[in-house]
Each structure stands twice: as C-alpha cells, then as structure tokens.
C-alpha cells in the first residue's frame with residue numbers, strides 16, 4: 756500500500772519509522788512518503804498561511820502550496836484517483852469500519868492542516884484529482900492533522916497483510932465484532948493478592964471462549980452501551996442479555 760503525507764512538520768511523522776509500521780516500511784509492505792508542504796512554496800519565506808477573509812482569529816493555509824504539493828503526489832500516484840484524507844474536526848468520525856475501508860485501497864494521501872485549516876477552495880479543487888474524505892479523529896480540536904494521521908496510519912496499516920505478525924490477533928480485538936475486547940492476563944497467575952480468573956487456567960477452550968464472550972458483553976455494556984444498541988438482537992444469547 757502507498758501512503759503519502761503532506762505536512763509543514765514532516766518531523767512529526769518520524770514515529771512512522773518505529774515499531775510494526777516502521778518494520779513494514781523497511782520490508783516494503785508499506786510505501787510511506789512524507790512531504791514538506793513548504794517545498795511547494797515559491798517565496799523566500801516559504802509562506803503557507805495568510806489572514807482569513809471576513810476577519811477573525813488565526814491564520815488560514817493558502818491554497819496554492821496545497822495544489823502544488825498534491826499535484827506532485829498525484830503525478831506519481833499508483834492509481835488514477837487516490838483517496839485524499841483531510842483530517843478535520845468537521846469531518847466524519849474515524850472508526851474501525853473506516854479503517855477497514857481504507858485498508859482496501861492502493862493509495863492513501865493525507866493533507867495535514869494547521870492554523871484554522873486549509874482554504875476551502877484547495878479542498879474543492881482537489882476533488883478533480885482525488886476522492887476527498889474529510890475525517891475527524893473525534894469530537895475535540897487538535898493543533899494540527901499530524902496526530903490524527905499517525906493514529907489513522909497505524910489503525911489502517913495494521914490491517915494490511917504482513918504488518919502484524921499474527922493475523923489472529925486482529926480477529927479477537929475491540930471493535931472487530933462490534934464489542935470491546937475481554938480482559939487479558941499473563942504470568943504469574945497470582946500477583947499481589949490478585950488471581951487470574953480460574954477458567955483461564957482450566958485448559959477448557961470451550962469454557963474459555965464462553966467466558967471471554969460474556970466478559971466482552973459485560974464490559975461493552977458498562978463502558979460503551981452505545982455499541983450494544985448497534986448490535987443485532989440475535990447476536991446476544993439469553994445469558995449475555997442477562998449480563999447487561
């Protein structure tokens with residue numbers, strides 16, 4: 756999969772050299788290219804922002820550097836019309852389903868805004884070359900799109916075959932089946948007076964699976980009841996219904 760990120764703080768994206776995403780880059784599974792938006796400017800000060808029309812606080816990112824930077828990414832794109840993700844608190848909220856959709860794509864481009872955001876005309880213009888998706892990390896405001904991109908690239912990247920060593924670990928995770936994950940434990944079985952639930956030491960795989968599923972339902976009901984209401988009624992057994 757090819758991923759391009761355009762930012763005025765390319766150093767922010769250095770974390771994409773680490774851990775599983777960094778290894779996937781070195782192994783050639785992920786082709787991640789980071790671009791400095793200021794390289795697309797033409798003035799001595801490498802200006803990317805200006806005052807907002809209509810007045811108001813803060814600065815707005817100028818459209819032309821964005822057009823130059825995105826045109827140059829598109830010129831070497833791996834598909835005719837890559838998807839351009841524009842991180843924005845005014846976008847659709849990113850979730851696991853969106854991560855799966857993005858993981859199916861061959862080429863993702865991210866445009867990291869700063870200040871009060873990007874001149875809207877640049878985003879409109881980009882629709883000529885890209886499938887544009889304004890996406891929010893959640894209902895709060897960050898200083899820039901870079902943190903949102905780190906989160907999205909990690910969530911999408913780990914779904915690409917070859918990035919996570921054991922693909923089974925992707926199946927039994929929070930949000931994989933609409934529920935949160937069950938609690939997990941490791942050795943020692945007794946620690947500071949706290950015991951691992953007996954069923955996990957039983958070796959009885961059917962009982963373990965049943966216990967884990969019940970814990971998933973309990974935990975989801977306690978922490979994220981909104982997720983349970985989205986599940987189909989037959990997805991819960993009578994015992995699970997009783998637990999919520």
Ligand code: SAM
Nearest residue numbers: 842843844868872891892896897898899900903
């Ligand atoms: N004035 C904008 C508004 O109220 O919608 C907020 C601009 S914010 C200070 C600067 C940049 O941070 C945005 O252009 C976007 O790239 C990024 N950003 C801020 N909050 C975000 C969020 N919740 N999700 C994704 N990106 C976000």
